[in-house]
Amino acid sequence: MKKLVWFGIAILGTAALAMIATSRGETINSIWLVAAALCVYALAYRFYALWISTKILVTDKTRATPAERFDNGLDFTPTNKWVTFGHHFAAIAGPGPLVGPTLAAQFGYLPGTIWILIGAVLGGCVQDMVTLFFSTRRDGRSLGQMARDELGPVGGAAALIGTLSIMVILISVLGLVVVNALKHSPWGTSTVMATIPVAILVGLYMRHIRPGKVLEGSLIGVALLLFSVASGGWIDHNAALRAFFDFDSQTLVWLVIGYGFLAAILPVWLLLAPRDYLSTYMKLGTVIALALAIFIMHPEIKMPAVTSFVDGTGPIFAGKLFPFVFITIACGAISGFHALVSSGTTPKLIANEEDIPMIGYGGMALESFVAIMAMTAATVLDPGVFFAINSPPGLVGTGAIAAAKISSWGFPVSMEQMQQLANEMGEKTLFARTGGAPSLAVGMASIFGNAFGRSLLSIWYHFAIMFEAVFILTTLDAGTRVGRFMLQDMLGNLYKPMGRTSWLPSVLISSAAIVASWGYFLYIGVLDPYGGVNLLWPLFGISNQMLAAIALSVGTGILIKSGKARYAWVTGIPLAWLCVITTSAAWEKITSADIRIGFFAAADHLSELLSLGKLAPEKAAVAPKLIFNMQLDGIITIFFVIVLWTVVFEMLRVGWRKTIGLPIPPVSESPHIPSRLVEDWVRD
Amino acid sequence: MEKLWRLIRQLSGEDAYERYLDHVRKCHPEMAPLDRKAFFVREEERKWNGIRRCC
Numbered sequence: 045m046k047k048l049v050w051f052g053i054a055i056l057g058t059a060a061l062a063m064i065a066t067s068r069g070e071t072i073n074s075i076w077l078v079a080a081a082l083c084v085y086a087l088a089y090r091f092y093a094l095w096i097s098t099k100i101l102v103t104d105k106t107r108a109t110p111a112e113r114f115d116n117g118l119d120f121t122p123t124n125k126w127v128t129f130g131h132h133f134a135a136i137a138g139p140g141p142l143v144g145p146t147l148a149a150q151f152g153y154l155p156g157t158i159w160i161l162i163g164a165v166l167g168g169c170v171q172d173m174v175t176l177f178f179s180t181r182r183d184g185r186s187l188g189q190m191a192r193d194e195l196g197p198v199g200g201a202a203a204l205i206g207t208l209s210i211m212v213i214l215i216s217v218l219g220l221v222v223v224n225a226l227k228h229s230p231w232g233t234s235t236v237m238a239t240i241p242v243a244i245l246v247g248l249y250m251r252h253i254r255p256g257k258v259l260e261g262s263l264i265g266v267a268l269l270l271f272s273v274a275s276g277g278w279i280d281h282n283a284a285l286r287a288f289f290d291f292d293s294q295t296l297v298w299l300v301i302g303y304g305f306l307a308a309i310l311p312v313w314l315l316l317a318p319r320d321y322l323s324t325y326m327k328l329g330t331v332i333a334l335a336l337a338i339f340i341m342h343p344e345i346k347m348p349a350v351t352s353f354v355d356g357t358g359p360i361f362a363g364k365l366f367p368f369v370f371i372t373i374a375c376g377a378i379s380g381f382h383a384l385v386s387s388g389t390t391p392k393l394i395a396n397e398e399d400i401p402m403i404g405y406g407g408m409a410l411e412s413f414v415a416i417m418a419m420t421a422a423t424v425l426d427p428g429v430f431f432a433i434n435s436p437p438g439l440v441g442t443g444a445i446a447a448a449k450i451s452s453w454g455f456p457v458s459m460e461q462m463q464q465l466a467n468e469m470g471e472k473t474l475f476a477r478t479g480g481a482p483s484l485a486v487g488m489a490s491i492f493g494n495a496f497g498r499s500l501l502s503i504w505y506h507f508a509i510m511f512e513a514v515f516i517l518t519t520l521d522a523g524t525r526v527g528r529f530m531l532q533d534m535l536g537n538l539y540k541p542m543g544r545t546s547w548l549p550s551v552l553i554s555s556a557a558i559v560a561s562w563g564y565f566l567y568i569g570v571l572d573p574y575g576g577v578n579l580l581w582p583l584f585g586i587s588n589q590m591l592a593a594i595a596l597s598v599g600t601g602i603l604i605k606s607g608k609a610r611y612a613w614v615t616g617i618p619l620a621w622l623c624v625i626t627t628s629a630a631w632e633k634i635t636s637a638d639i640r641i642g643f644f645a646a647a648d649h650l651s652e653l654l655s656l657g658k659l660a661p662e663k664a665a666v667a668p669k670l671i672f673n674m675q676l677d678g679i680i681t682i683f684f685v686i687v688l689w690t691v692v693f694e695m696l697r698v699g700w701r702k703t704i705g706l707p708i709p710p711v712s713e714s715p716h717i718p719s720r721l722v723e724d725w726v727r728d
Numbered sequence: 729m730e731k732l733w734r735l736i737r738q739l740s741g742e743d744a745y746e747r748y749l750d751h752v753r754k755c756h757p758e759m760a761p762l763d764r765k766a767f768f769v770r771e772e773e774r775k776w777n778g779i780r781r782c783c
Contacts, residue, residue, distance in 0.1 A: 117751030140783035255765035
């Protein structure tokens with residue numbers, strides 16, 4: 045019977061994939077995409093994940109996990125596997141899988157979708173599960189500690205530096221997405237600003253009014269957030285208030301920087317913790333609602349399967365399909381950041397090793413499904429509208445010129461159509477709202493609008509903007525804080541008092557340093573004429589894939605060291621692929637003569653224009669900053685590639701020494717202690 | 729239904745204090761447990777001193 049069910053899933057999955065593969069020229073229904081994805085995840089889980097966990101990792105249900113051995117009722121607690129799954133998913137799923145696929149939709153729906161599915165099933169899910177398993181076997185140690193223990197101090201240092209730098213790049217690019225979504229949008233800005241007092245109110249409620257009643261507090265908070273979306277509409281209709289919340293992008297950058305600094309130094313209970321509760325509920329609720337709406341509506345996909353932009357001339361970001369689709373979609377296919385949650389945080393909750401495939405592999409499969417939904421929401425828009433929202437003005441011009449240019453690419457769009465859409469969404473204009481968030485919000489609003497009532501389109505749009513901004517800001521403040529701790533830890537080695545996490549001068553200096561680093565990239569990103577997304581997103585993708593390569597190197601190293609070298613391909617193949625794509629993407633970003641791709645080429649081009657006096661005065665004023673920044677970005681890219689190959693070589697060196705029998709750092713696995721939680725435990 | 733409510737309470741961390749009390753009674757009967765507010769305050773501080781959120 046069970047075999048029949050799996051046979052049925054295999055048939056359905058094949059049929060859905062065949063449907064996608066054979067339909068050319070006409071539109072295809074999004075339900076096929078969703079069905080194909082779900083079948084692929086189910087089959088991969090049943091036949092690949094469980095095979096890895098039983099044959100290669102050899103999960104042992106009689107072995108006590110760290111949660112059982114160090115049970116303190118706090119961070120180490122054996123937890124129900126569905127609850128652990130929920131915590132794990134809430135921790136790994138951020139704005140990344142929503143933004144990446146939206147940007148990559150410029151290549152058409154097919155390339156991104158294939159990479160999301162294959163990348164997740166063979167790469168991302170495996171990375172998360174293997175890291176979770178090895179960390180669970182090592183008392184829940186973090187990725188950095190595991191890299192040091194298993195590969196030596198060089199690997200450990202590389203992992204630490206890699207983590208800190210990805211944090212800075214990640215926060216700046218996410219900040220840019222928020223700024224682009226909120227510029228000259230009084231409704232959006234007032235709604236997002238309202239989330240701050242709402243979070244503080246919830247924080248006070250949970251701490252002082254009804255201590256520990258997190259469900260009540262969160263419910264009140266969510267209700268207030270929904271109210272703030274509606275009241276944003278009233279502000280938008282009032283001329284005086286409208287002007288008060290109408291900011292240009294430069295001002296918004298300073299507001300975001302100020303917010304980030306405050307969030308890093310204020311006590312967590314006041315802002316960070318309550319905000320995280322709210323964003324988690326918003327996130328889970330919206331993801332479920334979007335899935336339901338896509339199932340009910342199953343809209344037609346209007347984007348072609350593959351567009352002509354695979355040749356590298358795309359307006360949203362420059363570069364050919366290979367390697368840039370693999371860099372643009374990091375989260376959703378494979379995300380190194382997950383390894384930080386899969387080690388250190390989640391392992392302390394695992395009650396039984398047999399829960400690991402479901403939590404590690406399944407959690408990532410669900411995140412990958414979120415990416416598929418984001419791809420759907422982006423591609424159900426008219427392609428002309430999609431490109432009008434996402435193309436930077438530096439490339440296509442503004443207004444009617446932009447509409448004509450985009451229509452000339454074969455994606456018809458008119459001024460009237462864009463104006464009507466902007467009116468429906470309650471915005472002044474939707475041209476050049478780069479960063480992915482606004483187009484995703486338009487896509488979500490049209491799906492929600494068709495499923496749950498079209499008259500509320502503007503509410504749905506601003507709800508979607510608020511939802512994205514809320515959890516981008518959550519990543520921003522949590523990331524700044526983590527960065528602050530890491531920096532304090534490093535500085536503590538140089539000057540002892542700096543390492544004390546609560547010493548005020550240390551808090552202020554290290555917070556300011558972290559905020560200044562991401563604030564710098566954010567500020568420059570806003571100045572960039574081609575839209576900072578073109579500049580920053582590839583950098584983020586490269587850094588995230590670099591971190592994934594570090595995690596997979598640790599995994600491969602442990603497999604080889606524990607005598608399972610013939611199975612090392614399970615992590616080795618995704619690792620090799622990551623090395624290929626990150627290195628070739630970095631190579632292009634460094635050496636390409638195309639000024640939209642190559643950092644150094646762009647810097648040279650701009651300095652030439654500057655020295656010839658061909659720039660308008662206001663552009664000439666910022667040109668030196670832009671030139672310096674592009675050179676800096678190029679150097680950072682080179683640095684990422686060096687870190688990546690250092691870790692890979694460390695892993696290969698350890699593996700080679702093991703093969704020819706030279707001494708290597710011992711496997712740091714904790715000893716086997718029988719579990720008392722399994723029923724069939726027998727005293728021996 | 730009751731099971732679902734238990735799951736929701738556990739997922740949100742609403743029952744964290746009760747689970748903590750259980751743990752103290754079971755494993756450290758000699759220790760006086762923290763009160764609800766002190767426990768919550770300590771938990772909030774602890775939870776945020778590490779990587780809790782991804783991209």
